[in-house]
Amino acid sequence: MYREQIKVLDCTIRDGGLINNHYFTDEFVREAYKALSKSGIDYMEFGYRNSKELFPTKDYGAWKYCDDEKIREIIDGIESNLKISIMVDAHRVKEQTFAPAHESPVDLIRVATYVKDIDKAIDLANRVKNLGYEVSVNIMAISKENEFALVEALDQLAQTNVDVVCVVDSFGALYCEQIEYLVKLYKNHLPGKEIGIHAHNNQQLAFSNTIEGIIHNANYVDGSLFGIGRGPGNCCLELLVGFLKNPKFNLSPILKFIQDQMLPLRKEIEWGYILPYMVTGMLNEHPRAAIAYRQTDDKDKYAEFYEQLLEGLE
Amino acid sequence: MYREQIKVLDCTIRDGGLINNHYFTDEFVREAYKALSKSGIDYMEFGYRNSKELFPTKDYGAWKYCDDEKIREIIDGIESNLKISIMVDAHRVKEQTFAPAHESPVDLIRVATYVKDIDKAIDLANRVKNLGYEVSVNIMAISKENEFALVEALDQLAQTNVDVVCVVDSFGALYCEQIEYLVKLYKNHLPGKEIGIHAHNNQQLAFSNTIEGIIHNANYVDGSLFGIGRGPGNCCLELLVGFLKNPKFNLSPILKFIQDQMLPLRKEIEWGYILPYMVTGMLNEHPRAAIAYRQTDDKDKYAEFYEQLLEGLE
Numbered sequence: 001m002y003r004e005q006i007k008v009l010d011c012t013i014r015d016g017g018l019i020n021n022h023y024f025t026d027e028f029v030r031e032a033y034k035a036l037s038k039s040g041i042d043y044m045e046f047g048y049r050n051s052k053e054l055f056p057t058k059d060y061g062a063w064k065y066c067d068d069e070k071i072r073e074i075i076d077g078i079e080s081n082l083k084i085s086i087m088v089d090a091h092r093v094k095e096q097t098f099a100p101a102h103e104s105p106v107d108l109i110r111v112a113t114y115v116k117d118i119d120k121a122i123d124l125a126n127r128v129k130n131l132g133y134e135v136s137v138n139i140m141a142i143s144k145e146n147e148f149a150l151v152e153a154l155d156q157l158a159q160t161n162v163d164v165v166c167v168v169d170s171f172g173a174l175y176c177e178q179i180e181y182l183v184k185l186y187k188n189h190l191p192g193k194e195i196g197i198h199a200h201n202n203q204q205l206a207f208s209n210t211i212e213g214i215i216h217n218a219n220y221v222d223g224s225l226f227g228i229g230r231g232p233g234n235c236c237l238e239l240l241v242g243f244l245k246n247p248k249f250n251l252s253p254i255l256k257f258i259q260d261q262m263l264p265l266r267k268e269i270e271w272g273y274i275l276p277y278m279v280t281g282m283l284n285e286h287p288r289a290a291i292a293y294r295q296t297d298d299k300d301k302y303a304e305f306y307e308q309l310l311e312g313l314e
Numbered sequence: 315m316y317r318e319q320i321k322v323l324d325c326t327i328r329d330g331g332l333i334n335n336h337y338f339t340d341e342f343v344r345e346a347y348k349a350l351s352k353s354g355i356d357y358m359e360f361g362y363r364n365s366k367e368l369f370p371t372k373d374y375g376a377w378k379y380c381d382d383e384k385i386r387e388i389i390d391g392i393e394s395n396l397k398i399s400i401m402v403d404a405h406r407v408k409e410q411t412f413a414p415a416h417e418s419p420v421d422l423i424r425v426a427t428y429v430k431d432i433d434k435a436i437d438l439a440n441r442v443k444n445l446g447y448e449v450s451v452n453i454m455a456i457s458k459e460n461e462f463a464l465v466e467a468l469d470q471l472a473q474t475n476v477d478v479v480c481v482v483d484s485f486g487a488l489y490c491e492q493i494e495y496l497v498k499l500y501k502n503h504l505p506g507k508e509i510g511i512h513a514h515n516n517q518q519l520a521f522s523n524t525i526e527g528i529i530h531n532a533n534y535v536d537g538s539l540f541g542i543g544r545g546p547g548n549c550c551l552e553l554l555v556g557f558l559k560n561p562k563f564n565l566s567p568i569l570k571f572i573q574d575q576m577l578p579l580r581k582e583i584e585w586g587y588i589l590p591y592m593v594t595g596m597l598n599e600h601p602r603a604a605i606a607y608r609q610t611d612d613k614d615k616y617a618e619f620y621e622q623l624l625e626g627l628e
Contacts, residue, residue, distance in 0.1 A: 175557070176490070176522060177529070203553055204515075208490060208522030215491070227587075238589070239517055242596040243489070255589065255616035263614060273541075273587070275552070275569065282556040300577060302569035 002245040005219045009043040009108075010036050010237055011198070013063050014087055015229035017047050019269050023061035028261055029074050032225065035257035037080035039241065040248040043108055045085040046071055051094035071105045083107035087138075088128075090114075090121035101132030108134040110166070115145050118153040122160055129161045136164035136196060136220065142182065143173040143284050154189035164194040164220050169209060172202025172232055172281035176212045183216040196220030199235050201227055202281025204273060206235035211243060225254065226262040231277040231287045270294070275302040279309060316559040319533045323357035323422075324350050324551055325512070327377050328401055329543035331361055333583045337375035342575055344388050346539065349571035351394035353555065354562040357422055359399040360385055365408035385419045397421035401452075402442075404428075404435035415446030422448040424480070429459050432467040436474055443475045450478035450510060450534065456496065457487040457598050468503035478508040478534050483523065486516025486546055486595035490526045497530040510534030513549050515541055516595025518587060520549035525557060539568065540576040545591040545601045584608070589616040593623060 012032055013024055029046070036044050047063030055064055062070045066086045075084075084106050088096065090113035098104070109128045113121035121137050129135045137157055142150055157165055167182050174182070179197070186195045197213035197220070199206035210221050223237030238258065241249045266272075276290035279302070289312075293305050326346055327338055343360070350358050361377030369378055376384045380400045389398075398420050402410065404427035412418070423442045427435035435451050443449045451471055456464055471479055481496050488496070493511070500509045511527035511534070513520035524535050537551030552572065555563045580586075590604035593616070603626075607619050 176525060201518075203556070204518050204521050204550065207518050211490060236518065236587075238592065239596075242517070242592070252617045252621060255593075255620055258589065259614050259616045273550075275572065278552065278556070279569075282553075300573050302573045303566045306566060306569055 003214075003219070004246070005194075006214065006244060006246065007042040007220050008237070008240060008244070008249075009045055009085060009196075009220065009222050010041050010224060011045045011222050011234060012224040012228055012237070014045040014047045014085075015224055015234055016271075017061065017063050018230040019228075019271060021060045022047055022063035024063060026074060028265075029063070030078070031257060031261055033075055033080065033082065034078055035225075035253040037078065037082045038253035039250045040246075041082060041237070041241075043083045043085045045087060045110070046074075047086060049086050049088050049096050049098075051092055051096055053094050054092055066106075068099055068104045068106065075105060085110055087112055088124060090124055091117045093120065093124055098128055098131055098133075104133075106133065108136060110136040110138055112138045112140055114140055115142070115149050115153045118156055122156060122162075125160060125162050134164075135162050136166055137162050138166040138168050138196070138198060140168050141170045141286075142167070143169060143171050143178075147185075151185070151189060154186060158190050158193070162193065164196050165190050166196030166198050166220065166222075167213065167218065168198045169200055171284055171286060172200035172206070172277070173284035174199075174209060175205065176209060179209045179212040180216050183213050183218050187217060194219050196222070198222040200229065200281070201232040201234060201273070202277045202287070206233075207239045207243075210235045210240060226258045226266070228262065228265075228271050231271065231290060232273060232281070233271040276305050279306045283309060283313065285309065285313075317528070317533070318560070319508075320528065320558060320560065321356040321534050322551070322554060322558070322563075323359055323399060323510075323534065323536050324355050324538060325359045325536050325548060326538040326542055326551070328359040328361045329538055329548055330585075331375065331377050332544040333542070333585060335374045336361055336377035338377060340388060342579075343377070344392070345571060345575055347389055347394065347396065348392055349567040351392065351396045352567035353564045354560075355396060355551070355555075357397045357399045359401060359424070360388075361400060363400050363402050363410050363412075365406055365410055367408050368406055380420075382413055382418045382420065389419060399424055401426055402438060404438055405431045407434065407438055412442055412445055412447075418447075420447065422450060424450040424452055426452045426454055428454055429456070429463050429467045432470055436470060436476075439474060439476050448478075449476050450480055451476050452480040452482050452510070452512060454482050455484045455600075456481070457483060457485050457492075461499075465499070465503060468500060472504050472507070476507065478510050479504050480510030480512055480534065480536075481527065481532065482512045483514055485598055485600060486514035486520070486591070487598035488513075488523060489519065490523060493523045493526040494530050497527050497532050501531060508533050510536070512536040514543065514595070515546040515548060515587070516591045516601070520547075521553045521557075524549045524554060540572045540580070542576065542579075542585050545585065545604060546587060546595070547585040590619050593620045597623060597627065599623065599627075
C-alpha cells in the first residue's frame with residue numbers, strides 16, 4: 001500500500017513507558033531515535049507531558065514529562081528528519097507549560113481524551129494549536145461509548161483547527177468491520193481533517209485493524225517497536241513498515257534495534273500475546289483486571305480469570 | 315459472527331507436529347481431545363497419514379501416520395461429538411491404506427496438494443470419497459501460484475465430489491484484500507462446495523485473515539491451541555472461539571488446556587511471532603530459510619537475516 005499522505009508514528013517510548021513508569025535509559029531512547037530516523041519513520045512520540053503535581057518526579061522516568069530540554073539532550077547531534085510528538089491527557093492538565101512551537105523540539109501534540117472530557121480536550125488543542133504545533137485529538141475507549149455522544153464530540157472537533165483525529169481502540173476489542181465503520185464515521189463528521197488509527201493487540205488484530213484503517217483512508221498510523229505497549233501492546237512498527245511500500249522506509253534499522261535493544265528489554269518487562277489481555281479485549285473491558293491478575297501467583301490460570309471476569313460482568 | 319454452517323477444525327496435533335516430528339505424548343493428545351470435545355469444536359485433526367516407507371517410524375511419533383487403531387486408543391472411553399480429521403499429502407501417497415469410513419474413527423480426510431499435483435489430489439480425493447469419508451482438498455502455497463493454473467485446478471475440483479476446498483496461506487504472506495479475492499475466486503469456481511481457510515501467523519494476520527474468510531462465506535475454518543504450528547504457527551483457536559458467537563462453543567476448556575499443557579510445551583519448542591518468520595511472510599517466501607536460521611547462533615540477528623534473504627532473491 002503506497003499512499004504518499006500516510007504518516008507513521010512510533011509510540012514505543014510513550015506507550016511502552018506505561019509498563020515501566022517511563023524509565024527508559026537515555027541510551028535506549030537515543031538509539032530508538034537514531035533507528036527511527038534511519039528507517040524513514042515520520043514521527044516519534046517521546047512520552048507524555050504530564051503534571052509533576054499529579055505524578056511526582058520521584059516515581060517516574062523523564063518520559064512521563066517530556067520536558068523540551070530533556071528531548072533536546074537526547075536528539076542533540078543526530079541527523080534526522082523525524083518529527084517529534086508528545087501526548088497530553090486532557091483530563092490531567094494542571095501546571096504543564098508549552099513553549100511556542102518554534103522554540104520547542106516538539107512538532108506534534110496529541111491530546112488524549114475521553115468523550116466526556118472533549119471540552120477540556122478542545123480547550124487544550126486550541127491552546128497548543130495557537131502556539132504553532134500540529135495537533136491530534138485521540139478519543140479513547142470508544143468501543144464502550146454510545147454513538148450519539150461520540151458523534152457529538154466529533155461534530156465539536158469539526159469546528160476546530162485540529163489537524164488529526166485518531167480512532168483509538170483502547171481495549172483491543174474492535175474487529176475489522178467496526179474499524180471500517182468508525183473510520184468512515186470519523187471521515188464523514190470531520191471534513192478536511194486527517195484520520196488516525198491507534199490499535200491495541202489484545203486479539204492479535206492491531207496490525208490488521210491498522211491496515212483496515214488505511215484501506216478506508218486513515219493516514220496517520222501508530223506502531224511501536226516489536227509491538228511494545230501496555231499489556232498486549234500495539235501494532236508492530238516492523239509489520240507496518242513491511243506493508244507500506246513507500247520507498248522512503250527502510251526496515252533494517254528497525255530490525256537491528258529490535259535485536260539489540262528490545263530483546264533484552266523483553267526479558268525484564270512483559271508485553272505481547274498474553275491470554276488475560278486477550279480475554280479483556282474479547283469482552284471489551286479495560287485491561288486493568290488483567291494487569292492486576294498478572295501480578296498474582298495465579299497469573300497463568302487463564303480459565304479461572306475468564307470465569308471470574310464473566311461473573312463480575314453479570 | 316454467528317452462522318450455523320461454520321465448522322471449526324483444530325489442527326494442533328497435525329500442524330504443531332511439524333515442529334516436534336509428531337512426538338506428542340498420548341496424555342497430551344487425549345487431554346486435547348477432551349478439551350476440544352468440551353469446548354464444542356467440530357473437528358480435531360490428529361495428524362498426517364504418511365507413508366512409513368517415506369517417513370520411517372523410527373524417526374517420527376505416531377501422529378505422522380495416524381493409524382486408525384492408534385486414534386481409537388486415544389479416544390476410547392471419552393464422550394464426544396468431535397469429528398476426527400487426518401491429512402494426506404497428495405504427492406506422498408505410497409502404501410498407505412484407508413479403511414471404509416464406517417470402519418474407521420476418521421470422519422474427514424484432507425488432501426494437501428500443490429497446484430502441480432492436482433491430478434494426484436483428485437485421484438486420492440475420489441478414492442477416499444468413495445470409501446465414505448468427508449473430503450477436503452487444501453491447495454498449498456497459492457500466494458506463489460499464477461492465477462491461470464490455480465483457476466484450472468479449481469475448475470477440475472468443481473467436477474469432483476469433494477466437499478470442501480481450502481484456501482491455504484502457506485507462507486503467511488497474504489493481506490486481507492487478497493484473502494477476500496481468493497475466497498471469492500474459490501466460491502465462483504466451486505459452485506455448491508464449501509470453502510475453507512487455513513492461515514499462518516507470520517505477520518500476525520492469521521486470525522484477521524480467518525475472519526476475512528468468514529465474512530466472505532468461508533465456512534470451514536482452522537485454528538490451533540495457542541496458535542501452535544510450524545514457525546509462527548496458525549490462527550489461535552481461542553481467538554476464533556471468542557469471535558464466533560455460536561452458543562455451542564465454550565472457551566473455558568480451551569483456556570484450561572492452554573495453561574496446563576501448552577505453556578509447558580512452549581518452554582520446549584518455539585513457535586509464535588518470531589521475526590525471521592515475519593520476514594519470510596512479508597517477502598512471500600517459504601519459511602525454510604527462517605527455520606534454518608533459527609538453528610544457528612545468529613538466530614536473533616534479524617537485520618542480517620533480512621538483508622541476506624533480500625540479496626538471495628535478487
